[in-house]
Amino acid sequence: MIIPSPVARRRARLEIIPLIDVMFFLLATFIMVSLSMIQDRSIPVNLPGARSSQASPEKAAVILAVTKEGKIFWNKEALDLKDLPARLQGLVAADPDPKVMVHGDKAADFGTVVSVLDDVRKAGVKRTAIRTQGK
Numbered sequence: 001m002i003i004p005s006p007v008a009r010r011r012a013r014l015e016i017i018p019l020i021d022v023m024f025f026l027l028a029t030f031i032m033v034s035l036s037m038i039q040d041r042s043i044p045v046n047l048p049g050a051r052s053s054q055a056s057p058e059k060a061a062v063i064l065a066v067t068k069e070g071k072i073f074w075n076k077e078a079l080d081l082k083d084l085p086a087r088l089q090g091l092v093a094a095d096p097d098p099k100v101m102v103h104g105d106k107a108a109d110f111g112t113v114v115s116v117l118d119d120v121r122k123a124g125v126k127r128t129a130i131r132t133q134g135k
Contacts, residue, residue, distance in 0.1 A: 045105040061099035061129075062091060064116055068107035072116060081115060088123035099127040 045065050064084075065073040072079045074087060091098050100120050104113040120128050 045103050045108075061101045063101045063103060064120070065103040066105060066108045066113050066116060068105040070109050070112050072112070081112070081119075084116065084119045085123060088119060088125065092124050097127065098125055099129070100125050101129050101131050103131045 045067055063073075063075050067073070072081055072084065074084075079087065088100075091100075102113065102116060102120070104116075117128065117130075
């Protein structure tokens with residue numbers, strides 16, 4: 001004889017709503033972590049605006065930043081203007097088609113920015129861009 005249990009038999013239920021909550025939490029965490037992993041290889045400068053600016057395709061580029069104090073940085077590394085041609089020659093020797101981005105603060109001395117661009121051109125770099133802030 002089979003004696004029935006006083007506790008009613010229930011089938012196990014799989015609740016989907018907590019599973020969805022966990023998945024959204026994991027998605028948000030993944031997005032936040034991936035955004036924090038983006039490398040910023042330049043120093044912060046106050047870029048001038050340009051209405052005709054366009055986004056350029058991302059290739060590993062050397063970033064030359066000119067601050068308002070007239071200091072020059074090669075990917076966050078301080079550099080003298082007299083040492084720039086030698087570094088650019090080494091860059092051209094290592095990569096035949098390098099890309100150089102010039103970030104010039106809008107309060108920077110125009111002569112310093114032109115000197116940097118002139119050194120880049122003398123080194124034989126064909127792919128040069130000046131970074132601006134879109135409006």
